[in-house]
C-alpha cells in the first residue's frame with residue numbers, strides 16, 4: 001500500500017520534471033523560431049483568448065481587469081502541472097501512454113501556435129521540440145526508475161541504479177532549467193525597450209490647447225485630469241506584448257485607394273505632428289468603471305495620410321491591423337469629418353509605451369477603442385463594411401460605436417464614511433467630441449442640483465465637476481447624470497456593454513456620521 005503511494009509520488013515527480021524539460025526546451029526554440037508568441041503556453045493561451053465566448057471574456061475583463069492575462073497564465077500553468085503529474089503516474093505502468101500524453105500536448109501547442117494570425121509554419125517548432133524533449137526525459141526517467149525499484153526487490157546492491165536515476169533526474173532538471181532561462185534571456189533581448197528609449201519625437205507642428213488651470217478639481221482622492229502612462233488602463237487581446245522595432249516597422253495603406261502608401265517610422269516622424277488631449281475609453285467600461293484615460297497624444301493626421309493615398313468613392317471603412325493580427329474597423333466618414341484623428345507616436349511627452357501600441361497606434365476622438373484605437377498598427381486597408389469585418393464586429397459588437405455619455409462619482413467612494421457638514425462630491429464625466437455641458441447630482445432621489453463644471457481644453461477630453469453637499473448623519477445615496485454638448489441627457493436605463501457600450505446613472509452609497 002505504502003509502496004504504491006511512494007511509486008505514484010515518484011511518478012508524479014518524473015512527470016513534472018519531464019514537463020519542465022519540455023517547457024524549457026520549447027522556450028529555447030521559441031527564441032530562435034517564431035518568438036514568444038510561438039512558445040506553447042503563450043500560443044495555447046492566445047488561442048484560448050480567441051476561442052473564449054464573448055460573455056466569458058466580458059466577465060474576465062470585468063473581474064480581473066488588466067490582470068485577466070495573468071489569471072489566464074496562472075490557470076494554464078496549473079493545468080499543465082496537473083497534466084504532467086497524471087502523465088508521470090500513468091507512465092510508470094504504461095510508458096507508451098505517458099509518451100502519447102506529451103506527444104499530444106506538443107501537437108496541441110503546435111496547432112495553437114500555427115493558427116495564430118501572426119504564426120508562420122515555423123511556429124510549430126518550439127512545441128514539437130518541447131514535446132520530443134518531454135518524451136525523451138520521461139522515457140529515460142521511467143526506465144531508470146524501473147531499474148532502481150527492480151534492484152530494490154531482488155535486494156541486489158542498488159546504489160548504482162539509484163545514483164543513475166538521480167543523475168538522469170538532475171540532468172533533466174538542468175537541461176530544462178538552463179534552456180528555459182536561456183530562451184527567456186534571448187527572447188528578452190528582442191524587447192524593444194532600448195529602441196523605444198532611443199526614439200526622438202519631433203516637436204508638434206500644431207500644439208495642444210493649454211489645459212486650463214482649473215481643469216483639475218482640487219479635492220483629495222480626485223482622479224487626475226491627465227492620466228499618467230503607468231496608470232492608463234490597458235485592454236487588448238495580446239498575451240505577450242508585441243515587440244515591434246521602429247526600424248522594422250512599416251505602415252501600408254492600400255485597398256480602395258489611388259496610390260498605395262508605404263511609410264517607414266522615419267517617414268511617419270517627418271509628417272507634421274499634431275499634439276492633442278484626447279480621452280480614450282473602452283466599450284467594456286461599466287457604469288462607474290475605470291476603463292477610461294486621458295492623455296496628450298502626438299501623432300500625424302490620419303485624414304492627411306488617407307488623402308495622400310487617395311480614398312476611392314464607395315469606400316466607407318478603414319480596416320486597421322496590428323502586428324499580432326488583431327483588426328479594427330473604423331468608419332471613414334468619422335475619421336475624415338474634421339476631428340483630430342491621429343496616427344499617434346507619442347503619449348504624455350514620451351514615445352508610446354509598448355503596452356499602448358509602440359511604435360504607432362490610431363486614436364480617433366469620440367469612438368470607443370475597439371473601433372478606433374489600433375495599437376501596434378501596421379496596415380490600413382481602405383475597404384467597405386459590406387466586404388470586411390473586424391475582430392470585435394465579427395463577435396457581435398456594433399460597427400458604429402460612438403462613445404456614450406457617462407458620468408462618474410469619484411469622491412466620496414462607494415461605502416465611504418464621511419463626517420456630517422460640507423462634503424465635496426466630485427467626479428468625471430465624458431462624451432468625447434460632443435463635450436459635457438451639464439452635470440447634475442441628487443441625494444436620496446431628491447431634486448437634481450447642478451454641479452460646478454471644471455474648464456476643459458475642448459470637447460475631446462473628459463470633464464471634472466464638483467458639488468458641495470451639506471451632509472446630514474445617516475446613510476445616503478448619491479446619483480449623477482450628465483448632459484452632452486448636443487443637449488442629450490445621459491440615459492437612466494441600464495444597458496449592458498454588448499453590443500455598443502453600457503448606459504445608466506452611477507450612484508454611490510455613503511454613511512455620514
Ligand SMILES: Nc1nc2c(c(=O)[nH]1)N[C@H]1C(S)=C(S)[C@@H](COP(=O)(O)O)O[C@H]1N2
Pocket residue numbers: 232233234235236237238280281282283322326355356357368369370373374375376
Ligand atoms: N492591437 C490591438 N489594438 C487594440 C486592442 C487590441 O486588443 N489589440 N484593443 C482595443 C480596445 S478594445 C481598446 S479599449 C483600446 C485600449 O487602449 P489602451 O490599452 O492603450 O488603453 O485599444 C484598442 N486597440
Ligand SMILES: [Mo]
Pocket residue numbers: 235281282283284368369370
Ligand atoms: Mo475596448
